[in-house]
Amino acid sequence: MQIQISTDRTVPGGEELIRHFEGELAAQLSRFSDHITRLEVHFSEESAAADGMDRRCVLEARPTGRRTVAVSHHAGSVAEACRGAVHKLESVLEGVYGRRDHHKGGDSIRHQGGSAGS
Numbered sequence: 001m002q003i004q005i006s007t008d009r010t011v012p013g014g015e016e017l018i019r020h021f022e023g024e025l026a027a028q029l030s031r032f033s034d035h036i037t038r039l040e041v042h043f044s045e046e047s048a049a050a051d052g053m054d055r056r057c058v059l060e061a062r063p064t065g066r067r068t069v070a071v072s073h074h075a076g077s078v079a080e081a082c083r084g085a086v087h088k089l090e091s092v093l094e095g096v097y098g099r100r101d102h103h104k105g106g107d108s109i110r111h112q113g114g115s116a117g118s
Helices: 014-028 078-101
Strands: 002-007 036-045 055-063 069-075
Touching: 002 014, 014 036, 014 078, 036 078, 055 078, 069 078
Parallel strands: 002 036
Antiparallel strands: 036 055, 055 069
16 A cells, blocks of 8 residues: 655655654554555644644545545644544445445354364
8 A cells, every 4th residue: 555645835744744643654554555545644733623623634545446545634733634534434335345345144162172072
């Protein structure tokens, strides 16, 4: 999974911020890395919001053979905005890939490991 991060000129941190979030996002979304070819991340600051939620994180995931999935989250800091957006993206991807990868009809607890009377 390729991760591409960009920020607008109002978000401080530069290369250090980008390296930090590349590692964090790769770790948090690792279980979907076989399904996503590229993850685009954009951090920005909205005009001063009255509620203090002026940092925004937009995540665009490009799954193999599927349409792009985009989510965003507003928060008081870049880290909080990223966590919220990742949580939303995980929910969407779990809905798509979780159902496909987890099949019903597996062994139940009662039927695992042989018979009880042996």
